[in-house]
Amino acid sequence: MSQDSPRELLDQLIAQTGDDDERPSKSQLKREMHALQTLGEAIIAMTPAERARFPLSDDMLAAVEETARVRSHEGRRRHMQYVGKVMRRENLEAIKAVYDEIEQEKLRRDHAFHRLEAWRDRLLDEGDSAVEAFIADYPDVDRQALRQLIRNAQRERDKGKPPASARKLFKLIRDTAGM
Incomplete structure (x- = not known):
């Protein structure tokens, strides 16, 4: 698996959302899911002040808060899969805009x-x-x-x-x- 940055992953995900003429392959769905998990991990790793700037749903905010309580390796892996699933329902364009803004400030x-x-x-x-x-x-x-x-x-x-x-x-x- 390549080590793309969350920024590159966001670009790929947004580009893929416009290609709805045929059903994506199982491999493509896995790549998208992994990209969403990576993006979720990047958001979780941010400071609370940076995270507060993102337009996240209540479900996503709850999943982010829950991450701190998950201790076991396997539990964290499963939780990150859940975070990826919740990320599917988020507004990726708005998240990308905030993410780009934070990166420019850094x-x-x-x-x-x-x-x-x-x-x-x-x-x-x-x-x-x-x-x-x-x-x-x-x-x-x-x-x-x-x-x-x-x-x-x-x-x-x-x-x-x-x-x-x-x-x-x-x-x-x-x-x-x-x-």
Whole structure:
């Protein structure tokens, strides 16, 4: 079985719903059922705040809540089959729209996180010229704390110590950037 993402599975399921001119094969039905189970697992794995954004029926919400109580491996397997069955009655287009929105938000957060990491690395490697550039971009930063954390992080790096100050520097950069 290929490891398609829930996004790809949603695209496939939505595309297949329009092909109603002939009866699907048993293999096709199994593939669709597996895709729905995978999508259900992805929704279950999300945070409650993310899950609340989906237009899910009361049956699906109950199945999601029930998942936490299922402990045995076989019981979980059977429960995920049930989740797949319940997913058949859900509005897949609306779920796909919310899923895409959540994925885009995660991508934006990841890109912002990488930009902040690049600032931290630049501040540690380039010194004063990078500090001035950072201050120009973020004039509200606590300059004294910034310079102190950079010195401490550079000292830790040179001595091969754990990067406690580098983490504090990243936290200062993140807080200054408003993330």
